[in-house]
Amino acid sequence: xxxxxxxxxxxxxxxxxxxxxxxxxxxxxxxxxxSRQPSVRxxxxxxxxxAGQLADTIMDHxxxxxxxxxxxxxxxEAIAAAAGISKKTYYTRFAGKAEVFxxxxxxxxxxxxxxxxxxxxxxxxxxxxxxxMACELLEWILRPEVLGLYRVTxxxxxxxxxxxxxxxDFAILGAARSFEPVFRTWAAGNPSDDEIAFVASQFLQSVAxxxxxxxxxxxxxxGLDAPRRExxxxxxxxxxxxxxxxxxx
Numbered sequence: 001x002x003x004x005x006x007x008x009x010x011x012x013x014x015x016x017x018x019x020x021x022x023x024x025x026x027x028x029x030x031x032x033x034x035s036r037q038p039s040v041r042x043x044x045x046x047x048x049x050x051a052g053q054l055a056d057t058i059m060d061h062x063x064x065x066x067x068x069x070x071x072x073x074x075x076x077e078a079i080a081a082a083a084g085i086s087k088k089t090y091y092t093r094f095a096g097k098a099e100v101f102x103x104x105x106x107x108x109x110x111x112x113x114x115x116x117x118x119x120x121x122x123x124x125x126x127x128x129x130x131x132x133m134a135c136e137l138l139e140w141i142l143r144p145e146v147l148g149l150y151r152v153t154x155x156x157x158x159x160x161x162x163x164x165x166x167x168x169d170f171a172i173l174g175a176a177r178s179f180e181p182v183f184r185t186w187a188a189g190n191p192s193d194d195e196i197a198f199v200a201s202q203f204l205q206s207v208a209x210x211x212x213x214x215x216x217x218x219x220x221x222x223g224l225d226a227p228r229r230e231x232x233x234x235x236x237x238x239x240x241x242x243x244x245x246x247x248x249x
Contacts, residue, residue, distance in 0.1 A: 054085070054089070054092075054093055055093045055094075055103075057083050057085075058079060058080075058083050058085070058090060058093055058094065058100060059100060059103055059104040059107055060083075061079055061082035061083045062074070062079045062083075062100045062101070062104045063104045063105075063108055063145075063149070064082070065078055065079060065082060066101060066104065066149070066152050067145055067148035067149055067152060068148075070152055070155065071097075071101055071152055071155070071156050071159075074097070075097070076090060076096065076097050079097070079100065098159075098160070101156070101160070101163075102160060102163050105149060105152075105153055105163060105167065106163070106166065106167075106170075108145075108149060109167055109170055109171050110170070112140070112146070126182070126186055126240065127233075127236055127237060127240060129182060130179070130182060130203070130236045130239075130240070131232055131233050131236045133178070133179065133182070134207040134208065134232050134235075134236065135224060135229055135232055137175055137178075137204075137208060138207075138208055138211060138212075138224045138228065138232065139224045141175075141208065141212050142211065142212065142215055142222050142223055142224050142228075143222060143223075144222045147215055147216055147222055150167075150216055151216060153167050172204070173201075175204060175208075176197070176200045176201045176203075176204045177197075177200065179200040179203055179204065180196050180197060180200045183196055183199050183200055183203070184196050187199075202239075203239055206235045206238070206239050207232050207235045207236065207239075211224075211228055211231070
């Protein structure tokens, strides 16, 4: 058989030894090459941190939807869609719409309650101190989202009576309690705790009840403007005049 010549070299005839060597070479190259492992998503229950973040996200969107549309017109589907999650994921955190409603309302009150802060200095006159504290409280309760959440909570009071009571006790009575130390310091004699609590509650009614309920009913706009601030100052002066004369006559 005549041998073929290609550019001065002899062709390599395939032999059993050559085939084995070539196969081993390919196997070595495949072993040496880095393999791409598919990304593995974490499975199982989420961590406590992730679970808490998910619950907060759901409640954030649920609060907004409840304020905008009310409880009845807000669905689990709408909350899940707004939060960017599936209904299945939603139900890993909340059993239904009622549960997230209660949780969202209580969380909002706990996180955002603004009561009158104590005096900045002992030399602050009593009238100025009470007017400042009352205005700080009104600035919070006259915010649109607070008014909206209060409307929804009261509207759903027959369905969630305990929630309505909790909101009243925590927010309204809590605000009244913030004024008790001021009246205790200023009061003459040795008034009882019940008397001081009654005075603080009546003071809160005199400075905050009317503007708050008018705003809730939509009769006045939200927010604390100059005329409302002036009404607060007038109410404070009138209240102090009557409080200073208690027990007389």
